[in-house]
Amino acid sequence: MNRPRLVFILMLLVVVAIVAGIFSYEPFWKKISAFRPWSLGLDLAGGSFLTYDVDLSQVSALDRDSVVKGLRDVIEKRVNLFGVSEPRVYEERAGEKTRLVVELAGIKDVSQAIREIGATPFLDFREVPENATNTEQFIKTSLNGRYVKGAQISFDSVTRKPQVNIEFNDEGAKIFENLTAKNVDKPLAIFLDEDLIEMPTVREKIGGGKAQITGAFTLDSAKQLVERFNAGALPAPITLVNQQTISADFGKDSLAKAILAGAIGTLVIIIFMMIYYRVFGIFASVALLMYIALALAVFKIFPITMTLAGIAGFILSIGMAVDANILVFERTKEEKRKGFYLGTAIEEGFKRAWPSIRDSNISTLITSAVLYYLTSGFVRGFALTLFIGVVISMFSAITISRTLLRVFMKGKEVVAK
Amino acid sequence: MDLIKNKNYFLGFSVALVLTSWLLIAFLGLKPGIDLKGGTVWQISFQKADVSEESIRSALREEESNLDVLVKKSSEGSFIIRLGDIGEEAHQKYSKALSDKFGDLEEKNFSSIGPTVGSELRRKATWAILAVILGISLYIAWAFRKVSEPIKSWKYGIATLISLLHDVSIPTGMLALLGYWKGIEIDTNFIVALLVVMGFSVHDTIVVFDRIRENLLINRGRKITLGEIINYSINETLVRSINTSLTLMLVLVALLVFGPPTLFYFVLTILVGTIFGTYSSIFVASPLLYLWQKKS
Numbered sequence: 001m002n003r004p005r006l007v008f009i010l011m012l013l014v015v016v017a018i019v020a021g022i023f024s025y026e027p028f029w030k031k032i033s034a035f036r037p038w039s040l041g042l043d044l045a046g047g048s049f050l051t052y053d054v055d056l057s058q059v060s061a062l063d064r065d066s067v068v069k070g071l072r073d074v075i076e077k078r079v080n081l082f083g084v085s086e087p088r089v090y091e092e093r094a095g096e097k098t099r100l101v102v103e104l105a106g107i108k109d110v111s112q113a114i115r116e117i118g119a120t121p122f123l124d125f126r127e128v129p130e131n132a133t134n135t136e137q138f139i140k141t142s143l144n145g146r147y148v149k150g151a152q153i154s155f156d157s158v159t160r161k162p163q164v165n166i167e168f169n170d171e172g173a174k175i176f177e178n179l180t181a182k183n184v185d186k187p188l189a190i191f192l193d194e195d196l197i198e199m200p201t202v203r204e205k206i207g208g209g210k211a212q213i214t215g216a217f218t219l220d221s222a223k224q225l226v227e228r229f230n231a232g233a234l235p236a237p238i239t240l241v242n243q244q245t246i247s248a249d250f251g252k253d254s255l256a257k258a259i260l261a262g263a264i265g266t267l268v269i270i271i272f273m274m275i276y277y278r279v280f281g282i283f284a285s286v287a288l289l290m291y292i293a294l295a296l297a298v299f300k301i302f303p304i305t306m307t308l309a310g311i312a313g314f315i316l317s318i319g320m321a322v323d324a325n326i327l328v329f330e331r332t333k334e335e336k337r338k339g340f341y342l343g344t345a346i347e348e349g350f351k352r353a354w355p356s357i358r359d360s361n362i363s364t365l366i367t368s369a370v371l372y373y374l375t376s377g378f379v380r381g382f383a384l385t386l387f388i389g390v391v392i393s394m395f396s397a398i399t400i401s402r403t404l405l406r407v408f409m410k411g412k413e414v415v416a417k
Numbered sequence: 418m419d420l421i422k423n424k425n426y427f428l429g430f431s432v433a434l435v436l437t438s439w440l441l442i443a444f445l446g447l448k449p450g451i452d453l454k455g456g457t458v459w460q461i462s463f464q465k466a467d468v469s470e471e472s473i474r475s476a477l478r479e480e481e482s483n484l485d486v487l488v489k490k491s492s493e494g495s496f497i498i499r500l501g502d503i504g505e506e507a508h509q510k511y512s513k514a515l516s517d518k519f520g521d522l523e524e525k526n527f528s529s530i531g532p533t534v535g536s537e538l539r540r541k542a543t544w545a546i547l548a549v550i551l552g553i554s555l556y557i558a559w560a561f562r563k564v565s566e567p568i569k570s571w572k573y574g575i576a577t578l579i580s581l582l583h584d585v586s587i588p589t590g591m592l593a594l595l596g597y598w599k600g601i602e603i604d605t606n607f608i609v610a611l612l613v614v615m616g617f618s619v620h621d622t623i624v625v626f627d628r629i630r631e632n633l634l635i636n637r638g639r640k641i642t643l644g645e646i647i648n649y650s651i652n653e654t655l656v657r658s659i660n661t662s663l664t665l666m667l668v669l670v671a672l673l674v675f676g677p678p679t680l681f682y683f684v685l686t687i688l689v690g691t692i693f694g695t696y697s698s699i700f701v702a703s704p705l706l707y708l709w710q711k712k713s
Binding site: 053241247258364 | 684
């Protein structure tokens with residue numbers, strides 16, 4: 001490659017890295033950096049993780065996915081009600097079990113949120129066998145809150161007592177019709193959150209998918225129930241099995257410390273490289289700084305949610321990014337000892353060091369890929385940033401530092417000759 | 418540096434360390450963290466500075482007389498409380514009891530993990546470890562796929578795996594000691610750290626072995642002993658082995674000193690693993706290869 005072309009490539013790389021740096025470092029130039037803000041994990045931004053076990057024992061295997069999706073939607077709606085910015089609700093499978101993780105960023109009162117989510121009513125209908133002596137013996141049916149389309153409040157024309165009218169969707173209406181047809185002149189129990197609230201006797205088959213719960217409601221409790229039904233009834237019961245809350249200050253403090261440690265680590269590496277490899281060290285340091293800018297911009301643009309573990313993974317990748325340079329420089333020294341000119345030795349160094357660079361990164365890539373696929377949460381963030389960091393560093397340590405060396409060292413060689 | 422001549426010292430040092438680690442693990446045991454066995458960690462701080470560990474403990478025991486609780490002061494007015502797997506109701510109750518007694522409290526971190534979640538995580542972690550070992554073994558098989566004389570390919574592989582075991586045993590032994598001494602627990606982070614150490618350890622060893630193989634090929638037919646070739650190869654790769662690990666250690670030390678305290682033991686595990694990983698790739702793996710080859 002001729003020199004003007006190399007210089008052009010170098011300029012291009014430098015410009016890209018500078019733009020990437022400005023984009024990553026928010027306070028620098030808001031116009032560029034603000035178009036996509038950093039996505040910070042809850043351990044840095046502060047907030048709560050709630051993990052719920054979903055009881056799918058009453059749901060047929062075919063319906064599982066739709067039930068879980070429905071559950072997610074309902075919880076999302078509920079969480080939105082109390083104004084959390086961008087709540088995330090996602091599913092996590094652990095063998096046979098299905099879990100829902102709710103992430104609430106920047107929430108003040110978690111216990112209220114827990115109450116609200118848990119308070120979502122779970123309604124179900126149960127058949128009452130003859131000579132049943134207690135509610136344990138009632139038989140659960142497939143009809144439950146997930147078939148509820150909407151609910152209204154109304155008042156009994158005689159007693160003026162509030163009652164709740166619920167309307168089933170088409171599927172629910174069919175089940176309700178069959179259920180009532182099967183149980184004419186028998187009682188049918190209505191349970192709310194596992195409590196029996198009413199056991200009316202079915203007079204005749206009911207079509208059209210409407211049911212009325214009379215129960216002993218006060219005006220307030222009826223209203224609340226209707227509201228909750230309309231926000232969505234839970235299609236399956238859930239229990240809270242895991243919760244974690246991190247205060248915003250604690251998160252901010254962790255973030256600041258991690259960034260400080262990363263900066264100091266980078267600085268120490270630069271000092272080391274400059275002392276040990278002199279001029280080469282300067283090029284390696286420039287390549288390292290460009291690597292940091294590029295990798296951060298990639299994390300930000302995707303965006304990859306940065307967690308504390310994720311930042312740790314990235315900082316480790318900074319420590320490994322100069323490895324490739326060290327391999328190249330050591331190889332270059334060896335080639336020079338064999339009597340090659342500096343320029344040729346550099347080219348040979350890059351060529352011969354490449355298999356080692358590739359091999360030495362593969363084992364780390366294997367580890368991070370395994371971690372990414374087999375784990376969840378915090379660990380995943382670590383694996384992802386480590387993986388992406390290593391891949392980008394392979395590019396930067398080779399392409400960027402080679403271009404730098406070609407542009408600046410080639411000229412010197414001519415003089416030296 | 419004559420590695421082969423002094424191999425017994427280097428190997429002896431490693432054997433002693435690994436055996437000590439195993440003894441520590443066997444006798445002191447490893448303490449599972451709450452994410453692996455279930456339980457609660459609650460980090461709070463009070464505005465009042467004169468709250469003591471004992472007063473918190475007794476305040477909590479007033480609520481629940483035989484409560485299994487550990488209170489540890491982390492800094493002035495800040496405490497880490499460890500409890501069993503408590504529900505949200507109990508959390509509210511304790512929170513109220515403490516703020517009634519000692520004034521406003523700030524909750525920095527509350528995590529409560531049910532026992533089933535813990536056992537699942539344990540299963541997942543086991544799978545992850547097995548998958549990494551499998552992946553690394555396949556990688557070693559691939560890296561040494563070309564049949565080489567006079568040393569058979571699989572011998573490189575086994576020697577690499579033995580040094581891997583060495584690199585993982587020592588930080589685990591250290592954690593057993595820290596668990597006994599300071600109550601440090603083994604959590605998911607620790608397992609992740611071990612897996613990362615495995616990745617690093619293997620690559621260092623492979624770089625050295627690669628060079629040994631290369632020099633064996635170049636010097637085929639010449640009158641030169643295996644010991645000389647190994648010595649020569651080690652010395653050739655010594656600077657880069659040390660320097661690549663050193664740069665990693667520099668950032669790890671920066672993280673240890675300036676980084677967030679929650680990452681301390683995670684980083685420490687990787688650091689110790691990296692130090693012994695570098696040691697083993699130079700002073701353990703190659704002497705092992707030499708001894709083995711001499712025997713047969």
